[in-house]
Amino acid sequence: MSGNSLRLNDAEACVDEVIRKVGKEITLGLPLGLGKPVRFVNALYERARQDPEIRLHIMTALSLLAPRGASSLEQRFMKPFAERLYGDIPELAYARDVSANRLPPNVTVSEFFFKAGSYLNNRSQQRHYVSTNYTHAVRDLMALGVNVLAQMVSPGEAVGAPGKISLSCNPDLTLDLLPLMREREAAGTPVAMVAELNRPLPFMGHHAAIDENRFDVVLDQPNTDYPLFSAPQMSVSPEDHLIGFYASCLLRDGGTLQVGIGSLGAALVHSAILRHRSNDDWRAVFDHLRVAEHFPVASEVGGTEPFDAGLYGCSEMMVDGFLYLMEAGVLSREVYDHAGLQDLINRAKIGPTPSLSDLDTLREAGIIDSPLRARDVQWLVTYGFFRSEVAFKGGRLALGEQSLDGDLDQPEAREAIEKLILGDRLKGGIAMHGGFYVGPKQFYQSLRDMSPERHDRICMTSVNFINHLYDHRFGDQKLKVAQRQHGRFVNSAMMYTLSGAAVSDGLDDGRVVSGVGGQYNFVAMAHELPGARSILTMRAIRHSKGKALSNIVFNYAHCTIPRHLRDIVITEYGIADLRGQSDEQVYLRLIRIADSRFQESLLRQAQKAGKVDSKFRLPASWKNNTPQAIREAVSVTGNSDLFPPFPFGRDFTDEELTLGKALKGLKAATATRRGKLSTLWQAARAGNDDGRYEPYLKRMGLQNVRGFREKLDRKLVIHGLRQLETPPTTGHSET
Secondary structure (H helix, E strand, C coil): CCCCCEEECCHHHHHHHHHHHHCCEEEEECCCHHHCCHHHHHHHHHHHHHCCCCEEEEEECCCCCCCCCCCHHHHHHHHHHHHHHHCCCCCCHHHHHHHCCCCCCCEEEEECCCCCCCCCCCHHHHHHCCCCEHHHHHHHHHHCCCCEEEEEEEECHHHCCCCEEECCCCHHHHHHHHHHHHHHHHCCCCCEEEEEECCCCCCCCHHHEEEHHHCCEEECCHHHCCCCCCCCCCCCCHHHHHHHHHHHHCCCCCCEEECCCCHHHHHHHHHHHHHHHCHHHHHHHHHHCCHHHHCCHHHHHCCCCCCCCCCEEEEEECCHHHHHHHHCCCCCCCECCCHHHHHHHHCCCCCCCCCHHHHHHHHHCCCCCCCCCHHHHHHHHHCCCECCCCEEECCEEEECCEEECCCCCCHHHHHHHHHHHECCCCCCCECEEEEECCCCHHHHHHHHHCCHHHHCCEEECCHHHHHCCCCCCCCCHHHHHHHCCCEEEEEECCEEECCCCEECCECCCCCECCCCECHHHHHHHHHHCCCCEEEEECCCEEEECCEEEECEECCCCCCCECHHHCCEEEECCEEEECCCCCHHHHHHHHHHCCCHHHHHHHHHHHHHCCCCCCCCCCCHHHCCCCHHHHHHHHCCCCCCCCCCCCCCCCCCCHHHHHHHHHHHHHHHHCCCHHHHHHHHHHHHHCCCCCCCCHHHHHHCCCCCCCHHHHHHHHHHHHHHHHHHCCCCCCCCCCC
C-alpha cells in the first residue's frame, strides 16, 4: 500500500473498513500467542455472531486464556489468582467460546499449535487443527486463503520514531506475510491489514520496527489500551533441576542456545547461571553425579567452566530466561550480519576492540580494499571499526575539518588512522535473535525498562531466519552457519521410544496435545550445522490414575521426531548420546537414563525383540535411578537454596503454593474410583480444623460454608492440607 494508513479510534469502525475492503468472506490470520489484537478481534467476532452472512475463519496458534479450573475446588483456587493476574485484560471472546464449544455455525477457528493439553477433549478443535512446521505456517496460511491480517503493535511515537510501529512480540510470521499479502492484492484479491496500537507493548527495534503504512488500518484508542497477557512462572521440581543441570553440562562456551518456555527451560537457565556465577557449587554437583565418567559426551561437546566468551541466543521463542542470562553475563556473545566478518570473529582474527591490524585482516579477507573506497568507509563505520563521524570525501577520509589518506600501505596514513579514525568498539552485534515472546509480567516490564544499549543487542525477527538455514531474506546459509557455532537446540518431549523416536505433540489415538511448532526445524538444523547438537529433555516418569508410568517406552503409535534424527536425550537420570549409535547402543543408553522401576521391563522387551544381547544384565551403577537419588544430588552442597522451586520469582502467594500442593495431592489421590471413594470417606470422617487452616480456607472462600457441596469442599481442603504434613512412607514417594 502506498500513502498513509487509515487511523481509526473505534474497533467497530475498523470492522466496517475491513468488510468494505474484503467483503463478508473473511479468513483472518492472527499471530501466535501474545500479539493478537484483542479489541479488533472481539469486535469482528461479535459482528460475525450477530450477522450470519459473515463467514469468518480464524487462522492462528496458541490462543491464550486465563485459567478457570475444572472442579469446584480448582475454580475456587483459580478465580482470585486469575482476577489478580488477568482482571484488567480483555478476554479473547472467540477463544472462550471455542473452549466452551459454543462457536456460532458461521465461525471456524483453526490453530497449528495448542496450549499443551487444552483441547484434548475438544472435538471441534481436533478436527480443525492444522499440522505444520513453524517455518511452513506462512505458506499454509496463504494456501488457506488468508485475506485479513491483524496484529497488536507498539507505536513508535513513544520512542521518538513517528511513522514507525513495532511488531514487537510477533514479527515471526508477519514479516513474511505482509509482502505476500500485497502480492495477493496486486493479483486482484482484496486484502486488509489491521494494526492495533497498544502502548504497554514494548517497542522492539531492528527487524521488528517497520513503517506504519504497511498496514491499511490502524486502531488507535489509547483509553482502552490493556496490560499484556502473562504466563506465570512455573514451579521447578528437583527432577526438572537435574534435567536442566545435565543440559547445562552440554553448553559450549562461545556457542549458541535455543530453549523453550516452562519449568525445564527455567531449570536449564538457572543451572547455566549457576555454572557461570557459582562454579564451585556447580562443580560439586557435577562431581557428585560423576557426569564426566558416566556421560562422556558432556566432556566431548560441553564444558564445566564459566562462560568467558559467552553464549548467543537464537530461539523461536525469546523466553524471560534469556534476559536473566544476559543480566548474568552468560548471554554475551554477539553475532554480526556479515558472514565474512563473523567468520573472522569466530576464528579470533578480530576482537571486540578495533585495531589497525584488524584493517589488515579485513583486507586480506577481501572485505575491504586499499586505498579505501567510499563503500569500504561506510562498511567500517557501520560495524564500528571507524568512528561514526568519519566520511569519505574527494577520495580521502574526512573527520571534521581533517582530511586523511586512506592508503593502508602508507605508514603516515596508518598512523593517522590509528590515532584519529579507529572506533572504540565494534557495533551492530546481536546477542539474541527471537521470533516471538510471551512470559511473566516482570519480563514485559524488563523489556520496557531496558536501556537502549541492551535493546540494541536483541533482534526480534522472522521465524524463518531463526528456524531455517536456507531462508535468504534476513541472511544466507553461510551467515547463519557462521553465527550459530556450537549450537545447542534444547526442546522438550513427552515420551521417547527405545528405537529413538520422540513423542512431543500428540497421542497414539490421533489427538493433538500441542503441535509440532519448531521442534522438527531445530532437530533437523542441529544435524545440518557443524558442531551442533539437538537435545530433547523430558521427565523419566509421569503419573496417571495414581500410577507412575515410564516416559521412556518400548514403542508408541505416534512420533513427532523420527528415529533417524535421534541425537541427545536427557532425563533427570542422565544423558543419552544417540547420534550415530547402533540400535543396541541406543536401546541401552535410553534404558540407562530410565527410572529404575522400569529398567528391567524395558530391557526384557528390547531383548525379546532381538535388539539387545540376551546375556546383557543391568550394571549396578545403572540401578540407582530413584527419586531419593535426585534429592541427594540437589542437596549435595548442603545449600537448600541452590536449586529453588522458583529461581526467577513467582506470581503465587505462600498460601497459594501450599494450597496448590494440597489440591495436586487430592487430584492424584482421587484419580481412580477407589481412590476417590477412599479420599471422600477420609475427608468426611475428619474433624474440623483447629484454626491452623483458617487462612487457607479463607483464600478458598470456605471459611463460612453452607450446603453439602461447600461443606464437603471444606473438608477436602483440610484433608489435603493434613496430607502435606504426613511424611512419605517409601523412598520412591513423589512430592
